[in-house]
Amino acid sequence: MLKIENLHAEIDGKEILKGLSLEIGAGEIHAVMGPNGAGKSTLAYVLGGRAGYEVTKGSVSFAGEDLLAMDPHERAAAGLFLGFQYPVEIPGVSNIQFLRSAVNAQRKARGDEELSAGDFLKLAREQAAALKMDAEMLKRPVNVGFSGGEKKRNEMVQMGIIDPTLAILDETDSGLDIDALRTVGDGINTIMRKADKGVLLITHYQRLLDVVKPDFVHVLAAGRIVKTGGPELALQLESEGYEAIAEAA
Amino acid sequence: MTSKPDFSRLRVNERLFAAGLEEKYREAAERGDSEALQALLAQVDLRIAADGTFWDLNGNHRVED
Numbered sequence: 001m002l003k004i005e006n007l008h009a010e011i012d013g014k015e016i017l018k019g020l021s022l023e024i025g026a027g028e029i030h031a032v033m034g035p036n037g038a039g040k041s042t043l044a045y046v047l048g049g050r051a052g053y054e055v056t057k058g059s060v061s062f063a064g065e066d067l068l069a070m071d072p073h074e075r076a077a078a079g080l081f082l083g084f085q086y087p088v089e090i091p092g093v094s095n096i097q098f099l100r101s102a103v104n105a106q107r108k109a110r111g112d113e114e115l116s117a118g119d120f121l122k123l124a125r126e127q128a129a130a131l132k133m134d135a136e137m138l139k140r141p142v143n144v145g146f147s148g149g150e151k152k153r154n155e156m157v158q159m160g161i162i163d164p165t166l167a168i169l170d171e172t173d174s175g176l177d178i179d180a181l182r183t184v185g186d187g188i189n190t191i192m193r194k195a196d197k198g199v200l201l202i203t204h205y206q207r208l209l210d211v212v213k214p215d216f217v218h219v220l221a222a223g224r225i226v227k228t229g230g231p232e233l234a235l236q237l238e239s240e241g242y243e244a245i246a247e248a249a
Numbered sequence: 250m251t252s253k254p255d256f257s258r259l260r261v262n263e264r265l266f267a268a269g270l271e272e273k274y275r276e277a278a279e280r281g282d283s284e285a286l287q288a289l290l291a292q293v294d295l296r297i298a299a300d301g302t303f304w305d306l307n308g309n310h311r312v313e314d
Contacts, residue, residue, distance in 0.1 A: 048267075073256070073257075088271055088275055090290070093261050099260060102263075
């Protein structure tokens with residue numbers, strides 16, 4: 001589904017990713033863990049197509065297509081979803097109205113029929129209920145007055161509505177209390193734990209992985225994957241720390 | 250990639266992300282600088298009309314709240 005080979009990327013002339021390789025198959029959940037400054041968010045940004053990041057070497061294919069050659073809107077239409085670490089608040093901009101526009105623009109780009117207002121609202125209500133979020137919150141301006149946990153929950157509701165093929169979730173667990181963590185984790189499982197979908201879960205901590213069980217755990221250090229293992233690797237990281245494992249790799 | 254994404258296919262947060270403007274937006278929000286916020290939103294095809302309603306510049310249609 002997603003194949004990253006020898007990826008090098010820089011911002012403002014500073015190389016952050018230094019030969020990163022990673023492959024995600026359909027039906028798989030991969031966790032990427034690593035210390036601050038390792039390049040975790042840069043990986044998410046490069047995959048999402050954020051302006052300012054330059055790929056200097058390597059390749060990324062998504063469903064057989066060259067992801068790096070696509071604009072961000074083409075990546076979204078192809079089924080890629082990026083869950084933000086710090087979703088911003090945008091007063092005056094109706095969350096649900098723009099979400100419907102985006103969903104329908106993506107469906108149109110894929111040749112699918114657009115959702116009517118009624119069908120969209122039904123879907124939005126279902127997804128909000130699954131994430132234990134009041135659907136009325138979707139009508140409010142984007143993230144305005146939301147707590148950190150509500151913003152993340154809102155991201156997951158939007159993910160459920162968009163129904164992507166591949167989700168890249170950048171520290172979705174940050175700012176969540178225990179209950180919100182479980183709700184969001186359960187949401188990820190419900191929406192994305194399917195045979196035709198994949199997840200790249202970027203996180204600092206083991207706690208989210210207690211709820212969302214990864215098939216593979218990767219340690220990212222100094223811009224490269226230095227170790228890959230199963231869920232037990234996350235537990236090892238929690239007990240031994242990144243430094244010891246990165247040095248031993 | 251082309252220089253300007255088709256923002257209409259993106260969520261609002263994704264519009265700012267795609268343009269690399271989230272940090273500037275966040276900083277302007279912290280300053281409470283509404284002029285800067287409007288200028289940044291305009292770069293992702295959003296603008297606030299004089300009556301406070303939002304317009305999507307892509308299709309130039311009014312967005313109902």
